[in-house]
Amino acid sequence: MVKKEMILDAAAVLFAEKGYYATTVVEIADRVGLGKSTVYGYFSSKDHIYQETLKEGLETYMESMRGRVKQPCSVRDVIIAIATAHFNFIKENTPLARLLGDEYINPATAAREWLHQLRERRISMFASLIEQGIELGEFRPVDSYLAAEVFLGVLGALCGPISNGSGDTELPNWERFRRGIDLFFQGLLED
Amino acid sequence: MVKKEMILDAAAVLFAEKGYYATTVVEIADRVGLGKSTVYGYFSSKDHIYQETLKEGLETYMESMRGRVKQPCSVRDVIIAIATAHFNFIKENTPLARLLGDEYINPATAAREWLHQLRERRISMFASLIEQGIELGEFRPVDSYLAAEVFLGVLGALCGPISNGSGDTELPNWERFRRGIDLFFQGLLED
Amino acid sequence: MVKKEMILDAAAVLFAEKGYYATTVVEIADRVGLGKSTVYGYFSSKDHIYQETLKEGLETYMESMRGRVKQPCSVRDVIIAIATAHFNFIKENTPLARLLGDEYINPATAAREWLHQLRERRISMFASLIEQGIELGEFRPVDSYLAAEVFLGVLGALCGPISNGSGDTELPNWERFRRGIDLFFQGLLED
Amino acid sequence: MVKKEMILDAAAVLFAEKGYYATTVVEIADRVGLGKSTVYGYFSSKDHIYQETLKEGLETYMESMRGRVKQPCSVRDVIIAIATAHFNFIKENTPLARLLGDEYINPATAAREWLHQLRERRISMFASLIEQGIELGEFRPVDSYLAAEVFLGVLGALCGPISNGSGDTELPNWERFRRGIDLFFQGLLED
């Protein structure tokens, strides 16, 4: 149903902008040009809207991540490809991205759980890639789980400014992103 | 007045735990063992409490950061010392730390601004240190501002698990922290 | 039209079970297997449905009362025959019976009025029968109107347990009913 | 607390007049001259108000029934004394009386239960009195429980017109009441 999607889109923007509590159901309805009761025809409660918004966000995200990697040569390239997919997702789905970023302050315990699991899954994925890289001699023998967490931190730092429009960076976003990722791989120290 | 501090402490815990909207003035008052009107004797509004909580958090943070560095030899050590101070602050002031972490979902525009400025200041500080390091030949010639942002991301990733108690890391926190920081300096790649 | 009757029957059950306010138009429609708008094709409003339900209940009741008395010998037997008809009606039309019993708590003033009139008619009927009985020397010379009211009270007490299924009486309903009616005629006192 | 009682009194009147659903919390508040939130300061929900109203009604009723009988000679006189207490209670507490009368259409299952128990208790009380009367040879040997139910029906029929102000009875209430009760004892039939 198209209407349902429209409501979820509007909700995503508002929830991302002002958070769960500051967003009212009327605002969501207004944004789609519907009466509030119509919204209640599609969702049973504000909380329900919120959860569906997140659920859809998660699915869209997972979808965006899939199949992006084409015959890469090195593990490093795989990781970069995935990171790039993440980067693109955020550029194209800013509100959803912000929503998925707010892991903690959340009314629905269920939602909190999902986001937590998402994080875990992402860490695992990167950790196993890093593990591979280590085995192949491509990476130094570090704690792969820790490295994955650190990588996610780097990714967040690089994508954050995109999703909340604080364009006070001088570099164009993509260039900035690539260099940031490189920094993670090469380290700060002079050899 | 001691009372004021007590109120702010209680508020910090609650705001950090449940967010601004889910926290009620009565809860704050109850937690200090005062009547709600007494709280209003010290603060003009819930928003005011929130802002003061943040303000105090910022000051405490700044205080914690000051004078921690004693005759270090390398820029790297300076950065590690500061990062360690940050790490310790978070361990000792978990609620405040969480509050200071929630940059975006925030009712008070003013507060948002402060947190943004805090971030900027921290980036600048690290950026200028990195600049120094580059000049001294200690670091590779990277974009110092970008590197500082990345470093903050790493720091966040390493400290996050502390402040929200998800103790699913196997390493003791401090060890984990040190290794994560090292990873930033050395990079992931095998030379 | 058959549909109309089906709607009224469904409504009677629901109104009797849960009362006017707790019953929704959708529930009524669902119970008949129709869409709610279809219901509005037959009735102009929920209130209208309610009133028609009552009206039909009244008619059915009146119908049931008619022609039940065949060549009886005494006024007492006439009264018993009518009371029996009432008893049977309630057994066979429990929901309607309950509806007709709720004289007072009622949204529609009109409905209240009808029920009031029904009561008046029933009292009058019994009163004139009693009058007859008195004139024939069958009954003691009491205030016939008052006696009719009392009789209705007795009837209600005897039929109530049937219509709301509280079968905590030990006697079978019919036996119980007959004895109760007898009590009214004979009185409690030992001669 | 006086306020609480005032609220309950107002609520009793409104609930009795218009039923649970048609009565709004604002109306109750207005009737006492308070804001709605003040009412919520004393009661946690509309349902709570309703239940407390009933509870108080029950207590008041029980209180009214107590100790009314002074050295009477016959069981009949005891019964009449109790019935009279009931009669007086209704005259003096019309709204409460009506509330206590609506056994069935009720939102709170708990409330329904209380009213049902009240009814049971009253029946039992009268039944055991009647039993006594039978043993003493004062009454005919009838089914005492059934007789008690019938008596309650009579009582209701005699008191109903008082509580809902339909003053279309010609007799003064008290006289009417006495004669009605007598009718129950003596029966309608001429000996």
Next chain:
DNA sequence: TATGAATGAGTTTTCATTCAT
């Protein structure tokens, strides 16, 4: 200073009713 009683503005949610198909 300290307090709880009082309150209205604001939010979620329900539901009778209407329309376009």
Next chain:
DNA sequence: GATGAATGAAAACTCATTCAT
């Protein structure tokens, strides 16, 4: 006729804030 989508009015309930003591 039949229908479900759309809707606003209305109601319960919450909570920041004020005020009298």
